[in-house]
Every structure is written in C-alpha cells, then in structure tokens.
Amino acid sequence: MLPVVQLKGVTHAYLGDLEASLAVEDLNLTVEKGEFVSLVGPSGCGKTTILSIIAGLLQPSRGEVVINGRPMNGPSPEVGYMLQQDYLFPWRSILDNAVLGLELTGCLNDDTKKKTLELLQDMGLKDKAQAYPAQLSGGMRQRVALVRTLATDPGLLLLDEPFSALDYQIKLQLEDLVSETLRRRGTTAVLVTHDLSEAIAVSSRVILLQRNPGKIRKVFPVPEVIRAAPPLYARDQAGFAELFHEIWQEMESAGRES
Numbered sequence: 001m002l003p004v005v006q007l008k009g010v011t012h013a014y015l016g017d018l019e020a021s022l023a024v025e026d027l028n029l030t031v032e033k034g035e036f037v038s039l040v041g042p043s044g045c046g047k048t049t050i051l052s053i054i055a056g057l058l059q060p061s062r063g064e065v066v067i068n069g070r071p072m073n074g075p076s077p078e079v080g081y082m083l084q085q086d087y088l089f090p091w092r093s094i095l096d097n098a099v100l101g102l103e104l105t106g107c108l109n110d111d112t113k114k115k116t117l118e119l120l121q122d123m124g125l126k127d128k129a130q131a132y133p134a135q136l137s138g139g140m141r142q143r144v145a146l147v148r149t150l151a152t153d154p155g156l157l158l159l160d161e162p163f164s165a166l167d168y169q170i171k172l173q174l175e176d177l178v179s180e181t182l183r184r185r186g187t188t189a190v191l192v193t194h195d196l197s198e199a200i201a202v203s204s205r206v207i208l209l210q211r212n213p214g215k216i217r218k219v220f221p222v223p224e225v226i227r228a229a230p231p232l233y234a235r236d237q238a239g240f241a242e243l244f245h246e247i248w249q250e251m252e253s254a255g256r257e258s
C-alpha cells in the first residue's frame with residue numbers, strides 16, 4: 001500500500017525583505033496509512049511549517065511532497081486541517097457549521113448531511129445540531145470543528161495543537177474520542193503538540209525535531225502496549241514513563257545544542 005505522506009529532502013526558507021530564514025532543512029518522513037504520528041520539539045523548530053507544507057498551503061523551497069502517491073499540488077480535500085481555534089461561524093447553527101466543508105467542496109447532499117449528523121451523534125452533539133456556537137462550551141465547539149473536518153472524509157488529518165486551549169479533563173476526554181474515531185475510520189493523522197505525554201498517548205510514533213534549522217532529531221516508536229490502550233489509560237501502561245523520560249532527555253540535549 002502507498003504511504004499517505006512522503007516528504008523527500010524537504011527544505012523551506014521564509015523570504016524576508018533583506019534575508020531568507022531557513023525554517024526546516026532536508027526533512028525525510030514517511031507516514032503509512034492508518035498511522036498516527038506526532039511532531040514535538042521546541043518552539044520554532046518548524047512544526048507548523050511542516051504541517052502547512054503537508055497541507056499544501058506552503059510550497060517548500062526544495063524537495064518533494066507526495067500525498068497518496070501523487071506529488072503535492074496545493075490544498076486538496078484528501079487532507080483535513082484542524083487548528084487550536086475552532087473558527088466556527090457564530091451566525092451558523094452547529095449543523096450548518098459542521099457541513100461547511102461539504103458545502104464549499106460541492107459535496108453537500110442528503111447522504112453526506114445524514115453522515116454529518118451521525119458524526120455529531122458520535123461526538124455526543126446530536127441534540128446541539130440546531131444550537132449556535134455561543135451556546136456551546138469550548139470542548140463542544142472543538143468537537144464541532146472536528147466533525148466539520150471529518151465530514152469531508154479526508155484520508156489524512158493534520159492537527160495543530162487542537163486540544164491545547166482546553167481544560168485538562170476535557171482535553172483527556174477529547175484525546176480519547178478523537179483517537180477512537182480516527183482508529184475506527186482508518187484515518188491517518190499527524191499531530192503537532194507541545195504536550196509530550198499527549199504525543200505518546202495518542203501516537204504510533206513520536207518525531208522529535210530540533211531547531212536552527214528545523215530537522216528531525218530522532219524518531220521514537222511507541223510500544224504496542226501503550227498504543228493499544230485508549231489515551232487516558234495509555235499513561236498508566238508499562239514503559240510510558242520511561243519513554244517520556246527518554247524523549248525528554250533528548251529534547252534537553254537538543255535544547256542545549258541549539
């Protein structure tokens with residue numbers, strides 16, 4: 001089976017008026033179908049730049065991006081992107097917000113609307129379909145944003161710190177819900193997070209980046225016993241604390257060198 005994401009020698013420099021700044025250099029990364037990988041690393045190591053490149057929002061200065069076997073050519077409905085802010089339209093009902101992506105891609109019909117309602121139900125939001133964003137909590141709104149992203153059925157989901165603005169308890173619940181939903185649908189995911197325990201709890205691999213310029217420093221596979229548990233319980237599994245410390249130490253060494 002073809003990998004979902006292939007980055008081959010990807011380098012990106014942002015061009016300023018007087019100089020160019022090298023954000024990421026010579027990245028090589030393959031993400032297989034159904035994998036959930038996390039990108040972690042210090043501020044400025046290029047996590048968001050990498051997601052923007054995979055999303056087709058940013059053309060890398062050098063190197064090749066291949067999505068589902070095809071060279072990347074701008075944003076595509078195959079790739080969903082979810083951010084820290086929910087960006088719901090306050091004047092639209094929850095259902096109308098949730099179907100926005102379908103509407104914009106010309107895919108809204110009775111069948112896709114029914115599937116969106118099912119997704120809202122899966123996320124515990126069916127009775128909120130006719131409510132408005134202002135009537136929902138932050139965690140609920142983030143779930144609506146997730147439904148909106150999943151409604152177009154992207155094979156690849158990019159998540160840029162989607163849980164970081166939420167209370168700890170809500171964050172843990174959402175990690176479970178998202179991870180279970182993606183597993184069931186076979187969706188491939190790339191998550192950017194500052195929370196190392198979240199990265200280990202939800203991923204099959206944690207990719208540690210270093211900065212100046214952004215590069216992959218080390219890839220940590222997450223042991224099966226941790227991966228098999230729902231994120232809430234993954235943290236209690238044997239090997240979790242050891243892996244956390246191993247990645248933490250490597251991060252500290254990277255920090256000292258940059």
Ligand SMILES: Nc1ncnc2c1ncn2[C@@H]1O[C@H](COP(=O)(O)OP(=O)(O)OP(=O)(O)O)[C@@H](O)[C@H]1O
Pocket residue numbers: 014015021022023041042043044045046047048049050214
């Ligand atoms: N639009 C831009 N113009 C110029 N430089 C940029 C731009 N966006 C990012 N950079 C630079 O590129 C590098 C990588 O930034 P990026 O935002 O990808 O890092 P990050 O790991 O996501 O950071 P953080 O964890 O703080 O969100 C940084 O040095 C940043 O200053």
